[in-house]
Amino acid sequence: MKHLDDEEMILWHYGESGDDTHPMEDARAHLLECRECGARYASLVSVLDAVEAVAVPERGPEYPAQVWKKIGRDVSASRWVRWPRTAPWNWAAATAAAAALLVAGFVAGRYSLSAPPAEPLLTTNALLTSMPADAGAGKRVLRLAVADHLERSQMVLVELANSNPKFNRSGHLNILSEQERAEALVSENRLYRQSAQFAGQTAVAGVLEELERVLLDITHGPSEISARELDALRQRLESEGILFKIHVLRSNVRMEQPVVMERL
Amino acid sequence: MELTDGTLVEKARAGETDAFRALVERHSQRLFRLAYRMTGNQEDAEDVVQDSFLRAFRRLDQFDGRASFGTWLHRIAANRSVDLVRSRTVRFEYGSGGDSVDDPVLTLPARGPSPERVAASSQIRDRVEEAMNELSAVERTAFVLRHFEEMHLEEVGRVLGCGSNTAKHSVFRAVHKLRRALEPLAKSAR
Numbered sequence: 001m002k003h004l005d006d007e008e009m010i011l012w013h014y015g016e017s018g019d020d021t022h023p024m025e026d027a028r029a030h031l032l033e034c035r036e037c038g039a040r041y042a043s044l045v046s047v048l049d050a051v052e053a054v055a056v057p058e059r060g061p062e063y064p065a066q067v068w069k070k071i072g073r074d075v076s077a078s079r080w081v082r083w084p085r086t087a088p089w090n091w092a093a094a095t096a097a098a099a100a101l102l103v104a105g106f107v108a109g110r111y112s113l114s115a116p117p118a119e120p121l122l123t124t125n126a127l128l129t130s131m132p133a134d135a136g137a138g139k140r141v142l143r144l145a146v147a148d149h150l151e152r153s154q155m156v157l158v159e160l161a162n163s164n165p166k167f168n169r170s171g172h173l174n175i176l177s178e179q180e181r182a183e184a185l186v187s188e189n190r191l192y193r194q195s196a197q198f199a200g201q202t203a204v205a206g207v208l209e210e211l212e213r214v215l216l217d218i219t220h221g222p223s224e225i226s227a228r229e230l231d232a233l234r235q236r237l238e239s240e241g242i243l244f245k246i247h248v249l250r251s252n253v254r255m256e257q258p259v260v261m262e263r264l
Numbered sequence: 265m266e267l268t269d270g271t272l273v274e275k276a277r278a279g280e281t282d283a284f285r286a287l288v289e290r291h292s293q294r295l296f297r298l299a300y301r302m303t304g305n306q307e308d309a310e311d312v313v314q315d316s317f318l319r320a321f322r323r324l325d326q327f328d329g330r331a332s333f334g335t336w337l338h339r340i341a342a343n344r345s346v347d348l349v350r351s352r353t354v355r356f357e358y359g360s361g362g363d364s365v366d367d368p369v370l371t372l373p374a375r376g377p378s379p380e381r382v383a384a385s386s387q388i389r390d391r392v393e394e395a396m397n398e399l400s401a402v403e404r405t406a407f408v409l410r411h412f413e414e415m416h417l418e419e420v421g422r423v424l425g426c427g428s429n430t431a432k433h434s435v436f437r438a439v440h441k442l443r444r445a446l447e448p449l450a451k452s453a454r
Contacts, residue, residue, distance in 0.1 A: 053388050054389060054392050056300045059292070071288070176319070180322055
């Protein structure tokens with residue numbers, strides 16, 4: 001048998017099968033017989049043993065409880081939405097249904113509905129899977145869902161824009177939580193934007209498009225940002241006036257004042 | 265009877281936060297070890313653990329059960345660690361940086377735990393950490409998962425989101441770099 005090369009030796013050390021030309025048993029036999037390969041293997045093992053010198057700091061038995069203490073509130077507060085794996089035609093149907101309701105809600109929203117009651121916030125999923133035959137109820141449900149979506153988007157952006165940043169030792173701010181919330185909002189936003197476009201609500205669609213771009217940029221950016229990146233994001237939010245636009249749109253959706261939106 | 269991870273996941277999906285808490289209690293220690301080996305820093309590792317559990321909870325709907333929950337969680341933690349290591353602009357805090365392989369202390373004969381020997385051990389540790397920091401994020405991940413977590417290359421590939429062949433070559437490159445950096449040291453310490 002020919003000598004083992006470094007890669008075969010590594011595979012043998014880790015008990016991976018390696019290639020068929022050097023079955024495990026052959027490799028073992030060769031390492032026992034060949035002094036040269038045996039010495040090289042001993043050297044490999046000594047290096048890998050040395051790597052073990054990096055001790056991991058012990059976490060006490062209380063560590064799991066400490067982890068839970070830090071994340072438990074977020075877990076409880078997270079509104080986890082289980083998106084069904086629907087066929088594309090279902091999404092199309094849902095979009096069309098949402099669009100139809102948006103038409104009713106934004107365009108033909110002359111009916112002056114009273115201010116929405118303090119109902120539990122509805123998830124988009126609930127909205128889409130429970131498109132009611134009753135158009136009046138549907139409009140109210142949709143308006144609440146859109147207002148809820150805008151409110152949650154606004155909260156994410158406000159937290160980033162106005163928070164008192166706590167940078168870590170490497171000078172970065174962890175925005176993973178905001179990022180994940182932004183990610184969850186993108187799909188909803190896309191649906192509402194498409195519906196608004198479908199309904200001919202260009203001003204509404206425009207604001208939602210701006211919002212979507214910001215959400216996407218946050219989602220696809222790094223989870224840890226420097227002070228300069230945070231500053232750039234804040235300046236962008238301010239210069240584009242996106243928070244103000246969302247605020248106005250949200251108020252209008254709740255109060256049903258489509259005319260004001262057209263001025264944005 | 266202790267519930268399986270799969271059962272706990274189903275309960276957590278149904279809204280039972282206590283079930284997710286049980287998963288946190290079951291996997292925290294191991295996840296911390298992985299994160300520490302990946303990041304080389306206690307605080308970063310703790311952050312990775314917390315972020316990974318939160319991310320896992322928010323994505324429970326994406327867990328399809330093809331891999332075990334532990335593997336899936338490790339994948340999230342490994343990816344978070346890779347992101348963190350890549351985004352880091354400063355080197356790890358624990359690298360000594362200035363010690364040469366030819367440092368006379370490292371070539372002292374090994375005759376027991378003399379102060380010199382203890383110092384040598386400490387420097388070996390520093391050198392190992394330094395060598396680990398020289399690995400790319402993917403190499404480090406692949407090596408940590410294969411060497412410390414004892415995952416098969418196929419599983420390492422799944423965690424990294426690549427094929428087992430790519431994972432294998434990442435491990436090869438990692439070991440090669442470690443050997444180059446540590447072999448003289450390991451010889452002198454024997």
